[in-house]
Amino acid sequence: MKKLLLALPLLALSACAEVTDEPKNVILLIGDGMGEAEISVTRNYEFDSGPGMFLDTMETKSSAIVISKRNDNAENIAFVGDSASGGTALATGELTSVRRIATTAQYGAPIKTIAEEAKEKGIKVGLVTTAVITDATPASFASHADDRYCMKAGDSVCTATSVPIIDQMLALDMEVLLGGGYQLLPAAKDQGTIRDYALSSGYNIVTDKAGLEKAGGDKLWGIFSDYHLPRPWIAEDGKPAEKVTVDTDGQVVFPDAQRCIANTAHKDIPSLEMMTEKALNNLSQNNDKGFFLMVEGASIDKAAHDADICGSMGSMLEFDRTAKLAVEYAKTHPNTVVIITADHGGSTQNIHHPYYEDYNRTAENLPGLYEMLLTNGGNEMTVYYGTDNIDDQAHTGINVPVYSYGLPEDLIFKATIRQTEIKPVMAKYLFE
Numbered sequence: 001m002k003k004l005l006l007a008l009p010l011l012a013l014s015a016c017a018e019v020t021d022e023p024k025n026v027i028l029l030i031g032d033g034m035g036e037a038e039i040s041v042t043r044n045y046e047f048d049s050g051p052g053m054f055l056d057t058m059e060t061k062s063s064a065i066v067i068s069k070r071n072d073n074a075e076n077i078a079f080v081g082d083s084a085s086g087g088t089a090l091a092t093g094e095l096t097s098v099r100r101i102a103t104t105a106q107y108g109a110p111i112k113t114i115a116e117e118a119k120e121k122g123i124k125v126g127l128v129t130t131a132v133i134t135d136a137t138p139a140s141f142a143s144h145a146d147d148r149y150c151m152k153a154g155d156s157v158c159t160a161t162s163v164p165i166i167d168q169m170l171a172l173d174m175e176v177l178l179g180g181g182y183q184l185l186p187a188a189k190d191q192g193t194i195r196d197y198a199l200s201s202g203y204n205i206v207t208d209k210a211g212l213e214k215a216g217g218d219k220l221w222g223i224f225s226d227y228h229l230p231r232p233w234i235a236e237d238g239k240p241a242e243k244v245t246v247d248t249d250g251q252v253v254f255p256d257a258q259r260c261i262a263n264t265a266h267k268d269i270p271s272l273e274m275m276t277e278k279a280l281n282n283l284s285q286n287n288d289k290g291f292f293l294m295v296e297g298a299s300i301d302k303a304a305h306d307a308d309i310c311g312s313m314g315s316m317l318e319f320d321r322t323a324k325l326a327v328e329y330a331k332t333h334p335n336t337v338v339i340i341t342a343d344h345g346g347s348t349q350n351i352h353h354p355y356y357e358d359y360n361r362t363a364e365n366l367p368g369l370y371e372m373l374l375t376n377g378g379n380e381m382t383v384y385y386g387t388d389n390i391d392d393q394a395h396t397g398i399n400v401p402v403y404s405y406g407l408p409e410d411l412i413f414k415a416t417i418r419q420t421e422i423k424p425v426m427a428k429y430l431f432e
């Protein structure tokens, strides 16, 4: 009798906890290479003056300091990172060096990620990207590697002991994977291929937009291109930013002002919004434990590397629309938090129009690459890339924005933070 009396309040307590303990969800959106410069140029092109992007309406905004570590001496800071070190900072709350995927700088010890912790607790996980799914940002959440380019068996940087990123990602048993990477499917795995392994692990593999629209099932792997997905926009002349030239009179000539146009190669692939919507639908079905979803707008950075401002801005606007979709989801689904940030900035610069006649400029003292754009409002805008004269612009160590929606007051990011402070807040919200 005494035993029964003791047991009753315990039962009542646990029943009560069941009712009030609603599942929580975190949606983390990462604009790859989305520094304030990339946001500003896009806003200027599309809206000419004043706010106009969805991100401009986010009421809670902070700024994150982005640094990484040196791999030759982990005690030393490297002020500019890459998507591997930035992704690792966001996924684990720890700093590492460039090219490392959730492993410590210099020593290579694995660092547990928020996605791994979520899976251990029965929380569903989804990763969505416009890059190959094994690219550094998604990889940082779901694998551990000394080198980000060991994506599949046979990749040249893989060593005898390394487990390729795709093998690790599939083994984590995440519910949704959407991005690029047909070339991963035939890679060797055990006695067969990655495709065999994914199918035997219960993944429904879809390879086009129609397949994605129809796809159901608990575990979905959507692949929509051989490697990275095409960018939404290209420049009218199809070319990235260019060096100035000199005419027959010895006068410096800048590239013609132009508009960005839709990239036909992007038409038949699912947009980032469509992939995100699908991921949210799948993750929220039959789910009493909550989910963690990471969505990456990868091409903001990929295009900036190529000095392709139209590619970068089209991707930036697609990311902005996706941010809106995520916040609208959170508004209609209680206990959902949205955090929007970047892994690092790019080297896009919005500079004043070079009135070269006044300054007696010559081609020699005008280094770098120029794109002259005509904005929606018909204004001229000069965009400049000056870190590489050939084909690979650098990242920068600029702060990146951190927007949030739905965080409890005590967790809201205030003032300037370190990038490594974001993961502990997501973990506290999701797990405690």
Ligand SMILES: [Zn+2]
Binding pocket: 033, 082, 083, 301, 302, 305, 395
């Ligand atoms: Zn990059």
